[in-house]
Amino acid sequence: MTSEHDVPAEVLARFGAYARESSTLTILFHSRVAEQMGLSPTDEKCLDLAMRAEGPITAGRIAELSGLSTGAVTGVIDRLERAGYVRRVRDPHDRRKVLVEVTLDESRFHHLxxxxxxxxxxxxxxxxxxxxxxxxxxxxxxxxxxxxxxxxx
Incomplete structure (x- = not known):
């Protein structure tokens, strides 16, 4: 849904500045959280995507949601698995498929x-x-x- 309302240059500049500042603070926050979890910020956000999925998720879906390549997501999953946050499981409906299942106890990091x-x-x-x-x-x-x-x- 779009509108034909003109956006004055000064309003666009102001909202652009708000977005940049908010983005910077969000990245700094998630970098701090990731560090405390022993992860990179990218790994932490991919874990977040998997946690918000309704059940186990494919690596391909994580790639779609994150915008990362499937090769990069494979590396993310490897690191998350080594850290004990996820595990790879067979799809019960298609044994050829591998799903990523979150094993993280969310309460462990709730304080962050x-x-x-x-x-x-x-x-x-x-x-x-x-x-x-x-x-x-x-x-x-x-x-x-x-x-x-x-x-x-």
């Missing part, structure tokens, strides 16, 4: 994300439910557009 959850709660508390709907619409549109232009490209 408490600050992020508290931050989101603190910020959202500053907005009315109606304003949150607009924020949610903005975030969904950004995610969908980014996925289409970056990952799905």
């Amino acid at each position: 994300f408490v600050g992020a959850t508290d931050t989101v709660r603190e910020v959202l508390a500053q907005f009315t439910p109606e304003e949150r709907e607009v924020l949610e619409r903005y975030n969904r549109a950004m995610i969908e557009t980014f996925r289409r232009r970056v990952v799905d490209a």
Whole structure:
């Protein structure tokens, strides 16, 4: 869904600056989390993708979701498996397929994300439910557009 509303250059510049700062802080946060988990940031985010899947996931699907090559994902899975976060299992419906199953006990690293959850709660508390709907619409549109232009490209 797109609109024909013009975006003034100064608004675009301001929102671009917000996005860059937010992106930088997000990368720094996940780099810190990854380090505490003994992982690289890429490995930590691929683990996150696998954790958000509804059950075991194929390496190919991780590649699709992450935008990484299948060869790079194989290396990620190898490292995650060595660290004890995932294991490779046979697909019960097609024994030729291998799936990636998360073995991580999420509660083990829950403390690493408490600050992020508290931050989101603190910020959202500053907005009315109606304003949150607009924020949610903005975030969904950004995610969908980014996925289409970056990952799905």
